[in-house]
Amino acid sequence: MKHIITALIFTGILFSCNSSEKSKDSKQESPVLETGTEEITIDNKTAQLKPINTDEALLATALMAAPEESRAACKVIGYNMAGEFVTMREGSNQYIVLADNPNQDGFNAACYHKDLEPFMARGRALRAEGKTGQEVFAIREAEMKSGQLKITPGLSLHILFGSKTVYDPETSKVEDAQLRYVVYMPWATSESIGLPEIPMAPNHPWIMNSGTHRAHIMISPLPEEKE
Incomplete structure (x- = not known):
């Protein structure tokens, strides 16, 4: 017993x-919800991240590539969820924003000065014709030399990119996306502007495509540190 x-x-x-x-x-x-909404807890606060799968989400997240004070008046263009290249919103300031292409992996939105649009539009047209990257480069190089295309030195491009395609609908911030900056300097070289052709260290400016129509200063900031 x-x-x-x-x-x-x-x-x-x-x-x-x-x-x-x-x-x-x-x-x-x-917890990870199975409804397309990812729940992430940071510092005891819960952020609801949703997939970028509507035209409204494409517009909201694209504007994050533009300077905050200019977002309200930017023109926004790009592919919608139906796969059509459209004007998503008209604008009234100096910026044009190109939304992320929902049919491509990762996230990539861009904001550039409106005077760059002829150059950008020419690239889109050539790629739509099936031209390769090298062919697009060669054609625009020839058209820049002939004066058919022009880029004013100093015009800028802001690229917001990342591997994830979820965002916070309250802030429109894309998860883990970061900004890279480009300043166009056609025909510039390392000798003419005094920058190296490779970055000296992370977060340092350098010149890419030196001596060509696409010569530009690259500035790739370090991603934000997370606690």
Whole structure:
């Protein structure tokens, strides 16, 4: 009888411990909803991240590539969810924003000065014809030399890019996206403007495509550190 009682007590202790461990483990799991909304907890605050899968989301996230004070008046163009290249919104300031292409992996939106639009539009047209990147480069190089295309030195391009395609609908921020800046300097070289052709260190400016129509200063900021 004593052995039976001892066995029952020991079994009860084991059951209590297992229940406690399961309860502890369940509290440590990070919940992920199955409705297309990803729940992430940061510093005891919960941010609801949603996929960029509507025209409204494409517009909102694209504007994050533009300077904050200029977003309200930017023109926005790009592919909508139906795969059509459209004007999503007219604008009245110096910026044109190109929305992320929902049919391509990752996130990539751009904001550039409106005077760059002829150059950008020419590139889109050539790619739509099936031209390769090298062919697009060669054609625009020839057209820049002939004066058919022009780029005023100093015009800028802001590129917001990242591997994820979810965003916070309250702030329109894309998860883990970062900005890269381009300043066009046609025909410039390392010798003419005094920048190296490779970055000296992360977050340092350098000149890319030196000596060509697409010569530009590249500035790739470091991603924000997360606590």
